[in-house]
Amino acid sequence: MQTGTHFRTCNLCEATCGLAIEVEQGKITSIRGDTEDRFSRGYICPKALALQDVHEDPDRLRTPLRRNGDAWEEISWEEAFSTVATRLAGIQKIHGRNAIGVYLGNPNVHNHGAMLAMMPFLQALGTHNRFSATSNDQLPHMLANLELFGHQALFPIPDIDHTDLFICIGANPMASNGSLMTVPDFRGRLKDLQARGGRFVAIDPRRTETADRADAFHYIRPGSDALLLMAMVNTVFAEGLAQTANQQGWLKDLDLVRLAAGPFTPEKVSVHTGIDAQAVRELTRDLANTPRALIYGRMGTSTQAHGGVATWLLYVLNILTGKLDRPGGMLFTAPAVDLVTLGGLSGQKGHFGRRYSRVRGLPEFGGEFPSSTMADEILTPGEGQIRAFVAVAGNPALSSPNGRRLEQAFAQLDFMVSVDYYLNETNRHADIILPPVASLERSHYDLIFNALAVRNVAKFADALFEPAPDARTDWEIMLELGQRLSAEKKRGWQDSISWKLMKLLGPDRLTDLLLRTGPYGVKVLPGGGLLEPGFDSLTRLLPRKHWLRELLDMGPYGRPGRSLPKGLSLGKLRKNPHGIDLGPLRPSLPQRLQTHDGKINLAPRRYLADVERLQARLDNPPPADALQLIGRRQLRSNNSWMHNSRRLVKGKSRCTAVVNPADAARLGLTDGQSVQAHSDVGRIVLPVEVSDRIMAGVVSIPHGWGHDGQGTRLAVAEAHAGASVNDLIDDHQVDPVSGVSVLNGQYVWLTPVPSSSPATGARRAPGKSRQYNEDNPAATLSE
Template sequence: MKNGTHYRTCHLCEAMCGVAIEVKAGKIASIRGDNKDPLSRGHICPKAVALQDLHEDPERLRKPVRKTPTGWQEIEWDEAFTTVAEKLHSTRSTHGRNSIGVYLGNPNVHNHGSLIATMPFLRAIGSQNRFSATSNDQLPHMLASLEMFGHQVLFPIPDIDNTDLFICIGGNPMASNGSLMTVPDFRGRLKALKQRGGKMIVVDPRRTETAQLAEEFHFIRPGTDAFLLMAMVNTLFSDGLVHPGPAEQFIKDLGLLRLAALPFTPEAVAETTGIAAASIRDLAHQLANTPKAALYTRMGTSTQTFGSIATWLAYCLNILTGKLDNVGGVMFTQPAIDLIALGAMSGQRGHFGKRHSRVKGLPEFAGEYPASTMADEILTPGEGQIRAFVTVAGNPVLSSPNGRRLDEALSGLDFMVSVDYYINETTRHADIILPPTAALERSHYDIVFNMLAVRNVSKYSEALFDAGTDSRHDWQILLELAHRLEKLRKGNKLPLRSELGWQAFKRVGPDSLVDLLLRTGPYGVDTSRVRGVLEPTTSLILNLLPKHHPLKGLAKLSSLNPQWKELPKGLSLKRLKENPSGVDLGALRPALANRLFTRDGKINLAPRRYLKDVERLHRQLSAPASTGELLLIGRRHVRTNNSWMHNSHRLVKGKDRCTLLVNPDDANRLGLQAGCDAEIRAENRCILLPVEITSDMMPGVVSIPHGWGHDRDGTQQTTASAHAGASINDVLSDQHIDPVAGTSVLNGQPVTVKVSQSIQPSTSARTTQGEQHASMATVEPD
């Protein structure tokens, strides 16, 4: 690698911050924000500086390893590929295609190579037992987008650079820099919002880092966001504030939504939510009466028992108040590589409930079952039982509920392989680990997060370091395994045409496909000089060819479509290489008429599956409140993202962040003291954590951060183990789900908290002896 400054995109969270990496003598000398990046504008968070730690980590695997009775042993790539392919093929041949399970972790969506190679790999596996981090995260948002707009990843994004009122419920963008809203430098954008006379309102069970900057804050009882949002809908109808604006001509079933909201007056839900009726009514009025306003919800609302309804209602509130497709409201992006339109053209808009899981009967979404049932499918005998397992860039033992049960399930598999470069809490169960190159050793293009960004941009980063001849990119690993599995399925001999296709795919790689998609997309080939010649041909294609003809679809996506006439042109991989800080493609634009993918071209305001679940919501409204238990919520810190960054010293140093946050009133009632251990228990699941007392917590609510719990034997992450913490998922039950989408309930599960037997201040979190015994006696992302 040449010395000097190299420009890249940080891949460690959704924010897509631009970084300038200074290299001297072949080593990283410094990492700073890239002031020329059109999206992040010089902003970085502490995680970006840790890119060096992750790249240089001596515990990162560089070659395949195999588990032996005496420990891990390095093996050559060919032997590793042969063993994995033969073991998976043998399992499928003996027990059927669904005897193999696959789990995809969230780092895959930060990696265009892995994204492109995943589909042929999954086809070669052939199993219906697929899982990912989706059902522990954003599944309710995807379901609402599918039900209402006709496409699973057509998300309305807050136009925060132009809004005057930002209402944030169950999100913490100061820590996350956005989630399903790629918004680097949230603090700077919030400052600009306030300077133009705007304000922010936050609703959360914890006074988060974001809430501390808000002009208005409301505590809300975990799991009750749907009641608040339904009461806001009720207020809009009862007070004559329904004005859909640009969306009015596209909506249907407005009357059904009004009827569903009738019982949920602000007065009826005030006690349940913990928010006064007057405050609920005022929230609805502020949203309705501010022309440029956006309502945003995230993890706190989606991963709870009424997460699906809450997400649907948030979308409805933006629509009812005229904020959808309005500048300063919530808008749809127009990315350079438009997976939304590409998917729709090929019939891949998403699907839900086409089949159900074998044990719990949970619905699939886009071909995946909820992660909460992984352990069930491994441990429960019968046809379709998972006997072999593949994980790709995931650590579900720490990121999925009831991690100890999943631990035991993975330990009993016939075979397991992991594509990962760490021996962590999940991969320690693998028989073979195939380590991909590190992020700085491969090129980078954000296919997914450009679809979620608050501004349309495009940026490509070349590999910063040479990976070496004896290494493999993750896309190469996945394609090689897929190729070998296909050959074994065909009797070890593919037809010549198929063989040549596989070889070409492996040789060309993902960058060539990115270039093709850029050139043929809406910002691609500049046709201005020959538009007079091409426009008649394009019009002919668009108007005369059948609706689903491939040429018609390609013409609509390309820069030939008159719809894209005003967009900047000339985008290609070559141009992005010439502009390493990225290319600005402009602010979000109104696009509703061209972005709906429902069959009738209408927004479905009242999908029947939500209306049916309103009955459950109404029953809960009159249910007696539980007593004696606290409600548990998670939290996130700006220095971490799930479980895979804790082996960086600079990200875990300083004050212990894996603590139990408790309100002073609850601490006094329970006899808890700051710094001493508390026992957090739910049924037979129990962990110990040091107590941190703070008035930032709502009374009756406690909080544990997500992604810790590095105290398991057999891992090889020294720094993470030295800062082990405890896993919130060792307390959470995998039996608690949102029945509509099958999403794991990660916020609002009841727990009991008491003083630990230990009277010494805690130095590290520990699993109790009772929990260890339970996890061994019971059959036991990210």
């Protein structure tokens, strides 16, 4: 498109806001909210402007780069693909399949092409040493989904548009517009909730932007969420508030939950949480006695030392009080592309603990080890040591715990390749960088976030700009690498045919196929509804969990989706550029469950086994001189890669250490002063911000900053470097139940620094000088 208005979805966070982008003679002249978008209703946040900034960014890479000593040189795609495939296959041939590690960053889930191509690429790579942003984020939720509902991607979603009580703990949706809750214009929906007489309650160690708009707010000490939630479960049983009569046929182990919660009375936990016992009881009664209500938690509850148990208890509370599968409570989505049912049919429901990491014995989840052990697997010699690494759309040097140690590990690799369009703090250690096109140069369909949305919707947009003739999409890069790796490993002719078929279809045709065969799809047989009774009779002859019955049920003729609108295809979405509203969330249990017995496993043994550790927390007060660290979500920031947008980083520095006035006085700190924050693993220097909006004993530092390293190409970000909070976070602290990184609640100490000291300490240069060996490209670089 050279001139006109283009409608698409913003892919910079989970909110999926609709955009209207004005273009004149190939240049963007404005980006505004699409007032006709069926889901976001015209809302956008400041991040949307970064789409233009990224597209036009002179720092964005457009040609493959190869390291040549301490410099970079542009090379052709053919040379880049050939080098990467030869080197990776050669290293695996010498050192074994697991000598390669791979990390997947969260931009992949905003990209349907990358998502669809990733699995065949990973299969071709063949390594067990896989990592992703999951273990620094939503892993406890996915584990709870697997344990209770039978599928890692079966997320219960808050029905915010119909609830009368929304209890929000450890989340800031005013800044995030949802997380595992795709909810564009959270502010508007919260106003609607309150206008109909509903209430919103926020619980957090900091008075967030969300708390400012709440009807009630409670401070809570970091890492104590599981204690609060267990006390609420205790209150449910003690006061006879359980409402499980309509769920008895598909609930089990209720009594085990009652026994586990017995010792956690509101009085016992109040001193540790900071919430009065009577307030805990009133909060529990409100949840139980309000018919349309829910309790929701996110990063604050999941990325902590008891993240697994805390997330399980959130689910348990919604179930015990009758709020699961009820309008106004927590409901499961019915997306147009049903990845849950598709995964179930192929046996890909998720798994946990099938393998354990080589060095620290941490469990895998869904085929991935916790990111906290990446450095261990690279730095520790022995069989299975990672010697080469593939990073796809991620910057773990700034986004994973103990980033400086991780950079030390990357610096000693024999070979590293990155798929990314920025030269950042992670891939400055790479040998080859493969840059995909930016998001406005490819089509877009939300495979993942439609499945997490507070309303069932579907929307598609073609590319706004034609990519350069020699550019490659993520889909093309992943498939080309996968095909070449298969050829290097001589996998056989079957692989060749499958790769050719994938390339022929492309991500959009494959998405169209998924839409047409999904619950809202196109009925291709004559007779329409006349055939449905026949299909119904056929499915009744089959066992409930028979694969053929599930296959028939998930399609447009299926009995579960009989009342849903039909005729959905990519062509229909193209004719509806503002998206198609597929209706509100609806009750779907027990049919939606993926457990082998069709029941919710209310008390998985791994959680019960960890209750003793939670109880021991009651006897372990925090160090008197330390502060507990928490993160901070910011509306104009999302991880590390958006800081090269001048419009998003301008103004007063937002990378500050926020502390309570009482702590500032005790430590001799003044507002705006440089402070050194240090922990057992590292130290950073940044400005202090004194505020009464945070609990005493807590310090808040935002995530994703630290752009002060040498050897990157991020001019704007370097000018607004900030400091990386992950340099303080101990990568050996993980929740033993789930394997999630402990990002909230670790102890740090603050000390003032002289006013002449710099605001940050520079990160190391790559620390290696690699020369490409043209005569032997498969050779390892330990020479």
